[in-house]
Amino acid sequence: MIKKFKVPDTQEFSDSFIFEISSVFNTDGVLILENLIDCKILNKIKLKMEFDLNDFLSGKKWIGGGLIIGHINSRPPMGDYYIYKEVLANEILHKITSTLLKSKSINLDYSANINLPNSTRQSFHSDDVENIFDLLMISIPLGDVNIENGSTEFIPKTHKLKFNKNHAKTFLSLHADTLNGSAIIWRPSTWHRGSYNPSKSPRIMLNLKHTALNSNTHKKTPPLNFSEKTIDRYKNLKEYVNCASKEPIEEDSVFSKNYFNTGLLGITKEIVYKYKTIFNDRK
Numbered sequence: 001m002i003k004k005f006k007v008p009d010t011q012e013f014s015d016s017f018i019f020e021i022s023s024v025f026n027t028d029g030v031l032i033l034e035n036l037i038d039c040k041i042l043n044k045i046k047l048k049m050e051f052d053l054n055d056f057l058s059g060k061k062w063i064g065g066g067l068i069i070g071h072i073n074s075r076p077p078m079g080d081y082y083i084y085k086e087v088l089a090n091e092i093l094h095k096i097t098s099t100l101l102k103s104k105s106i107n108l109d110y111s112a113n114i115n116l117p118n119s120t121r122q123s124f125h126s127d128d129v130e131n132i133f134d135l136l137m138i139s140i141p142l143g144d145v146n147i148e149n150g151s152t153e154f155i156p157k158t159h160k161l162k163f164n165k166n167h168a169k170t171f172l173s174l175h176a177d178t179l180n181g182s183a184i185i186w187r188p189s190t191w192h193r194g195s196y197n198p199s200k201s202p203r204i205m206l207n208l209k210h211t212a213l214n215s216n217t218h219k220k221t222p223p224l225n226f227s228e229k230t231i232d233r234y235k236n237l238k239e240y241v242n243c244a245s246k247e248p249i250e251e252d253s254v255f256s257k258n259y260f261n262t263g264l265l266g267i268t269k270e271i272v273y274k275y276k277t278i279f280n281d282r283k
C-alpha cells in the first residue's frame with residue numbers, strides 16, 4: 001500500500017509527524033495525505049465537472065489524444081463560485097510541501113485528469129517536465145477512488161531512477177486508493193500511469209504543482225488567471241498561488257489535448273494505441 005498519513009484536525013504538527021512524512025517521501029517519492037480537504041467542497045466541484053463533461057461528450061467534439069483511450073486532460077472550473085482556498089491555497093498542504101521542498105512553497109498549476117468509464121490502461125511513464133526535482137505534484141481525486149474506478153498506479157521508489165519501460169513491467173506497482181478529501185503528493189519523476197476504469201462513472205482528479213517560491217521554475221512559469229473578484233475575496237491567494245487577476249476563460253480550453261495531435265494522424269495513433277493495449281491484455 002502507498003503510505004498514508006492522516007492530517008491532524010489541529011493545524012499544529014508534531015516534529016515526529018513532519019519527520020516521518022519527509023523520510024517516507026524521500027524514500028518512496030509518493031505518499032497520501034488523508035483528511036486534508038472538506039469533502040463538501042470537492043463534491044461541488046465534481047458535480048460541475050461531471051455536468052460539463054456530459055455536455056462535452058454529447059457534443060462529440062474530437063480534441064485529440066485521450067478521448068478514445070479514455071484519459072483526457074482538462075481544466076477545473078475557474079469561475080469565482082468554484083474557487084476555494086481549501087483546495088488552491090490549503091495552508092496545511094503548503095506547510096507540508098514547504099517542509100518537503102525545504103523552502104516556502106507556491107502553487108503553479110490547476111488542472112485535471114479525467115479517467116472515463118471503460119478506458120484503456122496507459123503505459124507507465126515519468127512526467128517529462130523541466131526541472132523535475134524542483135516540483136511536487138499534488139493530485140486530489142474528487143470522491144473515493146480505488147481499483148474499481150480507475151485510481152492512478154504508482155511505482156514507489158522510482159523517483160530517483162531514469163525511466164525505463166522494460167523495468168517498469170517488472171516492478172511492483174500500487175494503486176493510489178484514497179477516500180474523498182485526500183491528496184496524493186508525488187514527484188513528477190515517480191513512475192506512474194492512468195489505469196483502467198471499469199466503473200460507469202468518470203473518475204475526476206484535480207492537480208496542483210508546488211515549487212519553491214524562490215525557484216527558477218516559479219520565475220519562468222506564467223501565472224494562472226483568476227477573476228478580480230476571486231483575487232479580492234481571497235486576500236492571501238497570491239501568497240500561495242502564482243496568479244494574476246484577469247477574467248478567466250470560461251468557455252474555451254476546459255478540455256485540452258494530451259498525447260497526440262488533433263488531426264487524422266492523432267486519431268490514427270490513438271486507435272492504434274487502444275487496440276495494441278487491448279490485444280496485449282493490459283486492461
Ligand SMILES: O=C(O)CCC(=O)C(=O)O
Nearest residue numbers: 113115151152193194195
Ligand atoms: O489520470 C490518471 O490517473 C493519471 C494520468 C496520467 O498519468 C497522464 O495522463 O499522464
